[in-house]
Amino acid sequence: MAEADRRTIAAGTDGYTLMQRAGRAVADACEVMLPGASRFAAVLCGPGNNGGDGFVAARLLKERGWSVSVHVLEPRDPSTGDAARAKADWPGDIHGPDDFDPSAADLVIDALFGAGLKRGLSGQAERLVQRLKDADTPVVAVDIPSGVDGSSGMVTGVAVDATLTVTFGCAKPGHYLYPGRRHRGRLVVSDIGLGPLEPHPATMLNDTTVWLQAFPWPDQDGHKYKRGHTIVVSGSLAHTGAARLAARGALRIGAGLVTLASPKDALSVNAAHLTAVMLREVNGPDDLAELLSDSRLNCVVMGPGLGVGAVTRSLVAVALAPRSDLRDGQSPRACLLDADALTSFSGDAGRLRDLIRSTSGAVVITPHDGEFARLFSNEPAILAGSKLDRSRKAAQFLGCVVLLKGPDTVVADPKGRATISDGGSPWLATAGSGDVLSGFIGGLLTQGMPAFEAAAAGDHLHTIAAKIFGPGLIAEDIPEQLPAALRMLQAEGGAAERGGTQPLTLA
Numbered sequence: 001m002a003e004a005d006r007r008t009i010a011a012g013t014d015g016y017t018l019m020q021r022a023g024r025a026v027a028d029a030c031e032v033m034l035p036g037a038s039r040f041a042a043v044l045c046g047p048g049n050n051g052g053d054g055f056v057a058a059r060l061l062k063e064r065g066w067s068v069s070v071h072v073l074e075p076r077d078p079s080t081g082d083a084a085r086a087k088a089d090w091p092g093d094i095h096g097p098d099d100f101d102p103s104a105a106d107l108v109i110d111a112l113f114g115a116g117l118k119r120g121l122s123g124q125a126e127r128l129v130q131r132l133k134d135a136d137t138p139v140v141a142v143d144i145p146s147g148v149d150g151s152s153g154m155v156t157g158v159a160v161d162a163t164l165t166v167t168f169g170c171a172k173p174g175h176y177l178y179p180g181r182r183h184r185g186r187l188v189v190s191d192i193g194l195g196p197l198e199p200h201p202a203t204m205l206n207d208t209t210v211w212l213q214a215f216p217w218p219d220q221d222g223h224k225y226k227r228g229h230t231i232v233v234s235g236s237l238a239h240t241g242a243a244r245l246a247a248r249g250a251l252r253i254g255a256g257l258v259t260l261a262s263p264k265d266a267l268s269v270n271a272a273h274l275t276a277v278m279l280r281e282v283n284g285p286d287d288l289a290e291l292l293s294d295s296r297l298n299c300v301v302m303g304p305g306l307g308v309g310a311v312t313r314s315l316v317a318v319a320l321a322p323r324s325d326l327r328d329g330q331s332p333r334a335c336l337l338d339a340d341a342l343t344s345f346s347g348d349a350g351r352l353r354d355l356i357r358s359t360s361g362a363v364v365i366t367p368h369d370g371e372f373a374r375l376f377s378n379e380p381a382i383l384a385g386s387k388l389d390r391s392r393k394a395a396q397f398l399g400c401v402v403l404l405k406g407p408d409t410v411v412a413d414p415k416g417r418a419t420i421s422d423g424g425s426p427w428l429a430t431a432g433s434g435d436v437l438s439g440f441i442g443g444l445l446t447q448g449m450p451a452f453e454a455a456a457a458g459d460h461l462h463t464i465a466a467k468i469f470g471p472g473l474i475a476e477d478i479p480e481q482l483p484a485a486l487r488m489l490q491a492e493g494g495a496a497e498r499g500g501t502q503p504l505t506l507a
């Protein structure tokens with residue numbers, strides 16, 4: 001953000017003008033939130049430019065007939081630069097923190113800290129924010145709720161609970177990553193004339209515009225072999241459901257053929273539950289190697305229900321083995337690793353990295369937080385930082401696409417590109433939903449979709465399918481909602497072709 005600010009200022013828009021526009025956007029949002037007469041706003045202004053925005057909003061609201069009281073932290077109120085100028089332009093009294101009574105106000109503007117937050121709130125600032133949290137007065141946060149780190153969504157200690165957050169230019173990762181997302185309330189992004197951002201590495205909201213152009217719609221004159229063939233590796237007799245969920249997901253999302261590779265003891269139970277998905281007996285790594293000698297089988301999904309241990313490690317090694325049998329025009333086999341395929345490498349991520357680096361095909365891993373922590377337990381540097389940082393570091397370390405699950409799922413690739421989910425569905429917190437996600441992404445890889453786009457698309461469609469079904473969702477329901485989700489996507493694809501859209505970039 002600071003970079004955009006510098007470039008905009010260099011291009012001729014001075015910082016004080018930007019601050020005026022920011023303060024106006026906040027004042028406008030307050031007026032929309034509380035229309036009517038006799039309104040009283042209390043404005044908390046911090047020592048930096050966030051506080052400067054607060055002083056501008058305070059002045060504009062006063063000019064529009066609001067009663068306004070301004071409170072600053074003592075003795076550190078704005079004393080230099082644009083913020084000091086905004087403070088000097090404020091025509092009213094300036095109060096200390098002790099006079100702040102949130103329950104007496106109709107609305108509070110939180111302009112304590114924004115992009116310049118450096119550490120957890122303490123002392124006076126912490127007490128002020130705690131008093132605000134104890135009242136139920138609506139809060140409009142300027143740029144980001146104070147206490148939330150805008151680049152990571154992390155909160156150390158206490159943070160403001162905003163009803164509405166007004167940010168400038170573009171949304172920030174902290175508006176979408178938890179716990180920041182929980183604090184920001186509704187989000188308004190105001191265009192104040194900041195220059196276009198070209199951040200590197202790019203962080204994007206997981207919107208269809210990130211991947212829609214790469215979506216593998218079936219050809220009018222295609223056939224099932226052209227759409228590819230997914231192998232899903234099943235667990236033993238008592239653990240077969242997870243692989244079947246993945247297999248159904250892969251088929252629904254468009255893999256031309258899906259075969260479940262099942263151990264002998266589970267053949268009959270799998271056979272009893274499968275129709276369009278095919279079945280093949282595979283008892284361990286040697287059998288899998290033999291099956292995969294057929295180079296037309298172009299994606300393997302493994303992990304759900306597979307069991308943790310040496311056998312699973314060997315199965316992963318077979319799926320990722322280097323290939324010398326590819327004929328002209330054949331692409332290398334892709335691989336989706338989830339659940340037990342990851343936990344089997346707990347504390348040994350280096351071994352998994354070596355296997356991934358030896359394969360020429362695309363690899364996507366889809367851990368949840370627990371699996372991620374186990375996999376990298378011997379790599380503390382990868383476990384440090386925000387969800388965005390951790391995902392990026394893991395992708396770079398392993399050399400593959402990493403999808404780190406949660407209500408704020410992050411997809412990262414080794415080059416640093418990343419998406420953050422625009423909010424999952426709470427109904428996805430149910431057994432087996434991750435297995436379906438594995439199948440969705442595996443099915444897209446099978447059809448040749450590039451790994452980063454396939455992971456982001458799988459995540460997005462998984463959420464849309466869950467939202468279409470809504471309350472009472474169980475994992476079996478998710479693939480069944482996919483046709484409706486795909487129809488929506490198809491309609492959007494047509495609109496995008498006509499108009500063209502750009503990915504929404506976060507700072």
Ligand SMILES: NC(=O)C1=CN([C@@H]2O[C@H](COP(=O)(O)OP(=O)(O)OC[C@H]3O[C@@H](n4cnc5c(N)ncnc54)[C@H](OP(=O)(O)O)[C@@H]3O)[C@@H](O)[C@H]2O)[C@@H](O)CC1
Binds near residue numbers: 051114
């Ligand atoms: N960029 C843009 O395009 C535009 C940006 N604009 C606005 O500028 C905002 C960024 O302003 P900013 O850089 O001055 O930082 P800001 O958030 O006010 O805080 C810095 C001050 O807080 C202090 N401080 C930090 N943490 C602390 C803590 N835990 N506890 C106590 N103190 C703490 C820190 O002190 P220090 O740690 O340096 O001693 C410093 O004094 C941005 O969010 C947006 O609202 C708009 O005006 C228009 C266009």
Ligand SMILES: [K+]
Binds near residue numbers: 110111142
């Ligand atoms: K703020």
